[in-house]
Amino acid sequence: MSTNAFAPPEAGQHGAMPRRRGSLRLRLSLGVPVLTALVVGAIEWSLGDLVEAADGLTRMVWLVLLLSATQLLLIEALLLWPLRRLAAGCEAMESVPAPLADDEAAPAPRLAAELERIGHVMRRARGSLWQQGQAALALQRELTQQRELLAQAQRELAANQRELAGMARTDPLTGLANLRVFDETLRREFKRAQRQRGLLAIAVLDLDEFKQFNERHGSAAGDAALQRVARLLNERFKRDTDVVARLGGEEFVALLPGFGMAEAQGVLELLREDLRALRLPDGQGHLTLSVGLAAASPGHPYLSAQALMQAADEALYIAKHAGRDRLSLAA
Numbered sequence: 001m002s003t004n005a006f007a008p009p010e011a012g013q014h015g016a017m018p019r020r021r022g023s024l025r026l027r028l029s030l031g032v033p034v035l036t037a038l039v040v041g042a043i044e045w046s047l048g049d050l051v052e053a054a055d056g057l058t059r060m061v062w063l064v065l066l067l068s069a070t071q072l073l074l075i076e077a078l079l080l081w082p083l084r085r086l087a088a089g090c091e092a093m094e095s096v097p098a099p100l101a102d103d104e105a106a107p108a109p110r111l112a113a114e115l116e117r118i119g120h121v122m123r124r125a126r127g128s129l130w131q132q133g134q135a136a137l138a139l140q141r142e143l144t145q146q147r148e149l150l151a152q153a154q155r156e157l158a159a160n161q162r163e164l165a166g167m168a169r170t171d172p173l174t175g176l177a178n179l180r181v182f183d184e185t186l187r188r189e190f191k192r193a194q195r196q197r198g199l200l201a202i203a204v205l206d207l208d209e210f211k212q213f214n215e216r217h218g219s220a221a222g223d224a225a226l227q228r229v230a231r232l233l234n235e236r237f238k239r240d241t242d243v244v245a246r247l248g249g250e251e252f253v254a255l256l257p258g259f260g261m262a263e264a265q266g267v268l269e270l271l272r273e274d275l276r277a278l279r280l281p282d283g284q285g286h287l288t289l290s291v292g293l294a295a296a297s298p299g300h301p302y303l304s305a306q307a308l309m310q311a312a313d314e315a316l317y318i319a320k321h322a323g324r325d326r327l328s329l330a331a
């Protein structure tokens with residue numbers, strides 16, 4: 001039996017097992033009587049005279065002893081010895097295999113090559129993982145940049161929306177409220193004045209002969225002049241309730257809640273003085289204003305906001321036709 005209990009079975013060994021079991025049975029059933037008879041015969045033949053001389057009982061005892069000894073030997077040889085080998089084999093299979101001796105380590109070169117191959121695959125896998133990690137980091141950086149760009153775009157969009165909303169309510173050249181805002185405010189303040197039996201004045205202001213100014217000094221100078229007049233208006237009408245707007249071209253309007261004709265007239269005269277004092281660039285001379293003023297009060301009511309506005313417009317028309325650079329009061 002091999003010392004290596006884990007050695008693979010030799011070819012055909014499994015197939016031979018049933019035959020070996022059959023052979024054992026044959027040996028036990030046929031071999032034992034036959035061999036016993038042969039052994040007894042041989043002994044009787046070799047001890048012939050001695051056996052012949054013995055009496056019947058002694059001969060019988062002798063034969064029984066011989067048979068028993070022979071059968072014991074045969075059972076030992078044919079049955080017990082194979083069983084012992086089998087038991088030894090099973091014990092060897094259950095025990096821990098002994099380490100391979102150096103001369104038994106034949107697969108070492110193959111094992112080393114396999115380990116080398118596995119190491120190579122693991123190094124490649126590690127390199128691939130590192131590359132994927134780098135790619136993920138680059139993607140993360142890109143994502144952060146895109147987020148910053150998106151946040152920047154959102155800020156710009158919000159600013160643009162505010163600007164657009166502002167543009168919808170303001171005159172782009174002067175920054176004053178536009179006609180739409182003025183109309184809303186006029187309707188609101190007129191109703192309030194009616195409700196509270198308060199005062200409400202409207203002044204329509206128009207620069208005189210601005211066409212000539214543009215022709216002499218250019219439209220850029222005209223734009224700058226319009227901006228300076230707008231600043232004067234803002235400075236002069238600076239109460240929270242005052243609203244100054246550009247109606248278009250060189251025409252402006254001031255809505256003065258709580259002011260009657262006298263108060264509004266006083267402020268407008270100051271404004272005309274401001275304009276006279278305004279220093280324009282060399283050679284541009286000075287600007288003058290024509291103003292039409294109308295005021296609603298409990299003693300002088302108007303039917304509607306439009307009627308009040310129309311009265312101020314008519315007063316302006318009178319001021320223009322009276323020679324310009326003056327303030328005209330609505331009747």
Ligand SMILES: Nc1nc2c(ncn2[C@@H]2O[C@H](COP(=O)(O)OP(=O)(O)OP(=O)(O)O)[C@@H](O)[C@H]2O)c(=O)[nH]1
Nearest residue numbers: 206207208209210211212214219220222223249250
């Ligand atoms: N530079 C500049 N000029 C403008 C603007 N809007 C209108 N104007 C000019 O203002 C002038 C207005 O001319 P008119 O309506 O005849 O009025 P005016 O010359 O002031 O004459 P009166 O009002 O009768 O005194 C025109 O020449 C327009 O081109 C603007 O935003 N910028």
